[in-house]
Amino acid sequence: MPSSRPLRADARRNREALLSAARRAFLDGDTDAHVEDIARRAGVAVGTLYRHFATREALxxxxxxxxxxxxxxxxxxxxxxxxxxxxxRRFLLLLVDHAAVGKGMSVALESIMATDSPVFEDARTRMGEALTRLLDAGSAAGTLRGDITGPTLLRALGGVCAMRVSEGWLDEARQITGLLLDGLRHGAPRES
Amino acid sequence: MPSSRPLRADARRNREALLSAARRAFLDGDTDAHVEDIARRAGVAVGTLYRHFATREALxxxxxxxxxxxxxxxxxxxxxxxxxxxxxRRFLLLLVDHAAVGKGMSVALESIMATDSPVFEDARTRMGEALTRLLDAGSAAGTLRGDITGPTLLRALGGVCAMRVSEGWLDEARQITGLLLDGLRHGAPRES
DNA sequence: TCCATAAGGTGAGTCCGACTCCGTTTAGGT
DNA sequence: ACCTAAACGGAGTCGGACTCACCTTATGGA
Known part of the structure; x- marks a missing residue:
C-alpha cells in the first residue's frame, strides 16, 4: 500500500508547487489563505489541489x-x-527563534502541541523521546532535576510558542524559557 | 452612548437565553456549534441572535x-x-483547575492570551496588573525574583492552559506550574 | 515511433454555514 | 384602547470549501 507506483512527473511537480505556494502564503502571515488563491499561485486549478490533498487542513x-x-x-x-x-538551553532558544520566523510558523508548533491530529502524533513522540534522553542525561550528570518527563516539557514549550501576540513576545518567550530552565536546574521536586 | 435606554424585557430575556445556550454548547465541548443551533437552543431565530451579537465570534x-x-x-x-x-501558588493551581472545567473553557483562556481582540485587552491589563502586584510583594519580601513582570507571567500561564490535549494534561499542567514557580523562587536572573 | 490507457488536470457547480433584510409582532408608555 | 419604537422571524444572499463528469497527457509496451 505504501508503494503504489511512483507519482507521474507532472503530478509530482504540481504537488511541489502547491506545497511551496502554501508555504509562501503562510510565511507571509496569511494563515487563512483561500484554497483558490493557493491553487492559482501554484498555477493549477482547485481540482488539482484536491487531488493531492484531501482538505485544506491536510495541505x-x-x-x-x-x-x-x-x-x-x-x-x-x-x-x-x-x-x-x-x-x-540551546534547544529552547532554537525553538523560540524558529517560531519567530513568521507568525505562520508558530501556528505550526501550536498545532503540533495542541492538535489531536494523528499526523503530528509521530512528530510529538519523537520530540518527546529526544527531550527525554536530554533530560535523562542531565539528570544523570546531576545538573537537571529528574522528575520532569520529555512529553511534559514538550507541552510547556508548546505553551511558550502559543503566545505570538504583539511586539514584545519574542523577548518574553526568551525570558520564559529562561524561567523554565531555572526550574529544571533547581534540584529537588516539591509537591506541586 | 453607554446608556441608551434599558433593554426591553423580552430582549433582555432572549439575550440571556442566547448566552446561556452558547455557554452550554461550549461547556459540552462543542466549540464550533452552529449559530442556527445556538439560536434554536435558546428558542429564538438567528435574526434575534444577530440583533444582540454582531457576529458569532462576538457571542x-x-x-x-x-x-x-x-x-x-x-x-x-x-x-x-x-x-x-x-x-x-494557589492562583496558578486555580487557573489550571479553571481551565479543566471543560475543554471549551480553556479555549477562552487561550483566546485571552493569544487574541488581538480589544475585548480582552482590558481583562489582560487587569490580570497583568494583579500579577505585577503579587510579584512585587513577593520580591519585596525576598521570596520571589524581581525581574519577571506581570504581563510576562501572564503569557506563560496562557501557554500552560493552551495545551488541552489527551488525558494526562491536567497533571502535566500542574507540574509545569510547579516548574514556573520554582523558577520564580530562584533568586538571581541569569542571562537568558 | 506510435498507440492504449490509466493517471492526472480542469473548473463550473454543489453544499453548507455565517450573516442580512424587511415584513410582522409586541412591550410599554399615554 | 391606541400608538410606535423596539424586537422578532426566517427566507434569502453570499462567500468559501469541496466534488465530479469530462478532457488532457505521461508513459510503457509493441
Missing amino acids: IEEVYRKEVDDLCAAPGDLMDQYPPEEAL | IEEVYRKEVDDLCAAPGDLMDQYPPEEAL
Whole structure:
C-alpha cells in the first residue's frame, strides 16, 4: 500500500508547487489563505489541489511537517555537541527563534502541541523521546532535576510558542524559557 | 452612548437565553456549534441572535467574559489572604483547575492570551496588573525574583492552559506550574 | 515511433454555514 | 384602547470549501 507506483512527473511537480505556494502564503502571515488563491499561485486549478490533498487542513499539515521534522532532529544533534544543560538551553532558544520566523510558523508548533491530529502524533513522540534522553542525561550528570518527563516539557514549550501576540513576545518567550530552565536546574521536586 | 435606554424585557430575556445556550454548547465541548443551533437552543431565530451579537465570534467572547472576570479578580483576593508566594501558588493551581472545567473553557483562556481582540485587552491589563502586584510583594519580601513582570507571567500561564490535549494534561499542567514557580523562587536572573 | 490507457488536470457547480433584510409582532408608555 | 419604537422571524444572499463528469497527457509496451 505504501508503494503504489511512483507519482507521474507532472503530478509530482504540481504537488511541489502547491506545497511551496502554501508555504509562501503562510510565511507571509496569511494563515487563512483561500484554497483558490493557493491553487492559482501554484498555477493549477482547485481540482488539482484536491487531488493531492484531501482538505485544506491536510495541505497545511503537510507544509508544516518538514519544519517540524527539522525541529525534532535538533535535540539529538545538540546533545551530541554539548553537555545536557547547555544542549537544553540551546534547544529552547532554537525553538523560540524558529517560531519567530513568521507568525505562520508558530501556528505550526501550536498545532503540533495542541492538535489531536494523528499526523503530528509521530512528530510529538519523537520530540518527546529526544527531550527525554536530554533530560535523562542531565539528570544523570546531576545538573537537571529528574522528575520532569520529555512529553511534559514538550507541552510547556508548546505553551511558550502559543503566545505570538504583539511586539514584545519574542523577548518574553526568551525570558520564559529562561524561567523554565531555572526550574529544571533547581534540584529537588516539591509537591506541586 | 453607554446608556441608551434599558433593554426591553423580552430582549433582555432572549439575550440571556442566547448566552446561556452558547455557554452550554461550549461547556459540552462543542466549540464550533452552529449559530442556527445556538439560536434554536435558546428558542429564538438567528435574526434575534444577530440583533444582540454582531457576529458569532462576538457571542463567544461575551460568553467567556464572565469566566474571565472571575479569574481576573482572583490574584487580588488571594493576596489578601496569603503571603505572596503562597498566593501565587494557589492562583496558578486555580487557573489550571479553571481551565479543566471543560475543554471549551480553556479555549477562552487561550483566546485571552493569544487574541488581538480589544475585548480582552482590558481583562489582560487587569490580570497583568494583579500579577505585577503579587510579584512585587513577593520580591519585596525576598521570596520571589524581581525581574519577571506581570504581563510576562501572564503569557506563560496562557501557554500552560493552551495545551488541552489527551488525558494526562491536567497533571502535566500542574507540574509545569510547579516548574514556573520554582523558577520564580530562584533568586538571581541569569542571562537568558 | 506510435498507440492504449490509466493517471492526472480542469473548473463550473454543489453544499453548507455565517450573516442580512424587511415584513410582522409586541412591550410599554399615554 | 391606541400608538410606535423596539424586537422578532426566517427566507434569502453570499462567500468559501469541496466534488465530479469530462478532457488532457505521461508513459510503457509493441
